[in-house]
Structures are given as C-alpha cells and as structure tokens.
Amino acid sequence: MPTSTPVAVTPQTIRMAPKVLLHDHLDGGLRPRTVIELADAIGYPGLPTTNEEELGRWFVAAADSGSLERYLETFAHTCGVMQDEAALIRVAAECAEDLAADGVVYAEVRYAPELFTERGMSLDTIVSAVQEGFRLGTERAAEQGHRIRVGTLLCAMRQNARSLEIAELAVRYRDAGVAGFDIAGPEAGFPPTRNLDAFEYLHQQNAHFTIHAGEAFGLPSIWEAIQHCGAERLGHGVRIVDDIKVDENGSIHLGRLAGFVRDRRIPLEMCPSSNVQTGAAASIADHPIGLLTKLRFRVTVNTDNRLMSGCSMSSEMAALVEHFGYGWADLRWFTINAMKSAFLGFDERLAIIDDVIKPGYAELMGS
Incomplete structure (x- = not known):
C-alpha cells in the first residue's frame, strides 16, 4: 500500500528525481557566461556575440540544423576557450555543479583531450586539470546539499590517428577517476574498425569502452562497433531501429542485429533532443526511443x-x-538501466541503485 500521496510528474518535480547520465560531452555543456568570460580572458575573437542570452540562443540555433557536421562546428568556440588548465578546471567544476543541481547523482562526462592541446598543454596536464575540476565541483555541490559522483570518459577523434595513444591515457588514469574510453567525431567514412588497435589494447587491459555508433551512420556502424570492436555500450545507437520491422497490423520483427543487441542487453546511450538536431530523428514524438523502450x-x-x-x-x-506519457516508473526504469550500465564496480553500482535511486523514486511515487 502507498504510504503517501504520489507526486505529480512535472518538469519541476522531475528535477527532484535522482538521475544517471552516461553520455554528456564536457565541451558541449558550458555555461554561456563562462564561454564569454573565458574568451575575454584569452583574447579569443570568434564568438558571434558577447551577450549571454543571445549566445545561448545562438548555440542552440546553430546546432539545430539537421546535420551532424554542422552540429559539430559549434564546438570550435567551446574548445577554443578551453585551452589552458584554469579553463578546464572551471568548466569541469561548473559541469559537476550544474548536473548535481539538476538531480544527477552519477554522471560519466566525456571529452577528447587532443582537442585542448592548441596552446601546448600535454595530454597528462589536460586529464589532471579536468579531474581537479570535477573534484572541486563535486565538493561545491555537496556544500549546496547535492551529492554527485562523476567519472570521465576519454574520447579519441575517429578521423585522427591517436586512438591508441588516448586509450593508453585512459588506462593510465583509470585509478584517478577516468572510467573509460570512447571514439567520437564524424561516423561516415570513419568506421570503428579504423581504431581496432585501441580496442584490442583496452580488451587486454580489462578497460571499459563505449563507441559512438548508429547516429549519423546506420547498421554497419553498430555492427562493427559490437562485433569487431567489442563495444560494451553504444553511443546513441538510434539507427538500430533500421533493423526492426513493424507490420501494418502492429506485429514487430527484430532483425538479427537488433535481436542480438536486445538479448545481450547492450546499453543504448540515447540523446533525444540531440538526435532531432542532427537529423537522426524527425522529432521527439517520432524518436525510436518509444519503440525501443516498448521492446525493452x-x-x-x-x-x-x-x-x-x-x-x-x-x-x-x-x-x-x-510525448510518450511516461510516469515515475518509466523514469526509474531508465535511471536504473543507466546505473546498471555505468563503468563502475558492481558493488558501487548496486549501492547507488539501492541507497539513492530506489528510495528517491519511492518517495516520489508515494510507495
């Protein structure tokens, strides 16, 4: 029997729910004011405006083009102002604070160290600075009554030739807060198997990795990521829906790849709003997340x-x-899915599920 009245599911009350985030880019989450202040500090000339509200709107509009390539162009500005240790520390600290204030209790935030070397920082300096930022941000969040744990994922840019080097960096810092590895950047023309040496190395080192696959490119990208590279999770993976057939009578048929992904419980790191912006989905209402959730x-x-x-x-x-009519039980399911899939030890995952997520949703559900 419920012990209290359930809380209505609204945009405001959702902030109260404990949430888990597995796919978030550090250079894609800056505060507009921070971009402006960092640009001013280093004399970066390229910003389209120095008005905080206008700049925030510009980033969304520029990314809202329906093209992944155009979407990625917006990162020239954020990466352009993240080229020294102080900037990286500030951005990482504010990231942790912002996520915690939004009710995120565990987050894996990814970034590509190679993008921050323009002014001479070494890869080790970059990783150390980001980790220090997350340490500070976590402390500040706790002081404000918000508890969060942050792990980082180091990305290699798939169009470059530094994947093994970045994989080795991730392993070198895995006891200092780096949770795993990823490849990012344009999918078309740069299949996951171009980075096979990095994934073989990570396998040998018992290291965790995810792969951006099935966003701008289709099933072959997903198939290579899983079958050739051994990805534990799929970054986006939205195009797995291309291997699912829905008949006019509503019957659903999974192809062999879709069936394998579901049967093996390979996590899909789905990003609805981003997928609409890059053209991977027509709208939130049409996003494959609805069908994929229905199919579990x-x-x-x-x-x-x-x-x-x-x-x-x-x-x-x-x-x-x-758009889908989900309630607290559905949001709890998404959250537990994510926590089960985190690049964290089993005992630690279980503790967050049992001690934080389930009690948090039980209170909201009045049970």
Whole structure:
C-alpha cells in the first residue's frame, strides 16, 4: 500500500528525481557566461556575440540544423576557450555543479583531450586539470546539499590517428577517476574498425569502452562497433531501429542485429533532443526511443551536449513524459538501466541503485 500521496510528474518535480547520465560531452555543456568570460580572458575573437542570452540562443540555433557536421562546428568556440588548465578546471567544476543541481547523482562526462592541446598543454596536464575540476565541483555541490559522483570518459577523434595513444591515457588514469574510453567525431567514412588497435589494447587491459555508433551512420556502424570492436555500450545507437520491422497490423520483427543487441542487453546511450538536431530523428514524438523502450531494449536517457541542445537531464525526461506519457516508473526504469550500465564496480553500482535511486523514486511515487 502507498504510504503517501504520489507526486505529480512535472518538469519541476522531475528535477527532484535522482538521475544517471552516461553520455554528456564536457565541451558541449558550458555555461554561456563562462564561454564569454573565458574568451575575454584569452583574447579569443570568434564568438558571434558577447551577450549571454543571445549566445545561448545562438548555440542552440546553430546546432539545430539537421546535420551532424554542422552540429559539430559549434564546438570550435567551446574548445577554443578551453585551452589552458584554469579553463578546464572551471568548466569541469561548473559541469559537476550544474548536473548535481539538476538531480544527477552519477554522471560519466566525456571529452577528447587532443582537442585542448592548441596552446601546448600535454595530454597528462589536460586529464589532471579536468579531474581537479570535477573534484572541486563535486565538493561545491555537496556544500549546496547535492551529492554527485562523476567519472570521465576519454574520447579519441575517429578521423585522427591517436586512438591508441588516448586509450593508453585512459588506462593510465583509470585509478584517478577516468572510467573509460570512447571514439567520437564524424561516423561516415570513419568506421570503428579504423581504431581496432585501441580496442584490442583496452580488451587486454580489462578497460571499459563505449563507441559512438548508429547516429549519423546506420547498421554497419553498430555492427562493427559490437562485433569487431567489442563495444560494451553504444553511443546513441538510434539507427538500430533500421533493423526492426513493424507490420501494418502492429506485429514487430527484430532483425538479427537488433535481436542480438536486445538479448545481450547492450546499453543504448540515447540523446533525444540531440538526435532531432542532427537529423537522426524527425522529432521527439517520432524518436525510436518509444519503440525501443516498448521492446525493452537497455535504453538510457542522456543529454549529449547541454549547451547546444539547450537541455538538461530533467528537460529530456520531461520531453519524454510529454510525448510518450511516461510516469515515475518509466523514469526509474531508465535511471536504473543507466546505473546498471555505468563503468563502475558492481558493488558501487548496486549501492547507488539501492541507497539513492530506489528510495528517491519511492518517495516520489508515494510507495
């Protein structure tokens, strides 16, 4: 029997729910004011405006083009102002604070160290600075009554030739807060198997990795990521829906790849708003997350780039509630899916599920 009255599911109350975020880019989540202040500090000349509200709107509009390539262009500005230790520390600290204030209790935030070397910082300096920023941000969040744990994922840019080097960096810092590895950047023309040496090395080192696959490119990208590279999770993975057939009478048929992904419980790091912006989905209402959730794939909900999409974990969940009619039980399911899929030890995952997530949703559900 319920012990109290359930809380209505609204954009405001969703902020109260404990959330888990697996796919969030550090250079895609800056505060507009921070971009302006960092640009001013280093004399960066390229910003389209120095008005905070206008700049925030510009990032969303520029990313809202329906093209992944155009979407990625917005990162020239954020990466351009993140080229020294102080900037990296500030951005990482504010990221942790912002996520915690939004109710995120565990987050894996990814970035590509190679993008921050323009002014001579070494890869080790970059990783150390980001880790220090997350340490400070976590402390500040706790002082404000918000508890969060942050792990980092180091990305290699798939169009470059530094994947093994970045994989070795991730392993070198895995006891200092680096949770795993990823490849990012344009999918078309740069299949996951170009980075096979990095994935073989990570396998040998018992290291965790995810792969951006099935966003701008289709099933072959997903198939290579899983079968050739051994990805534990799929970054986006939205195009797995291409291997699912829905008949006119509503019968659903999974192809062999889709069936394998579901049967093996391979997590899908789905980012609804971002997918609409890059053209991977026509709208939130048409997003494959609805069908994939119905079929009980291991679906997780994520932000991708909070600045470019003008979103948060709470707003992403609120959009799904609006368009698919989800309730607290569904949001709890997404959250537990994500926590089960985190690159964290089993005992630690279980503790967050049992001690934080389940009690948090039980209170909201009045049970």
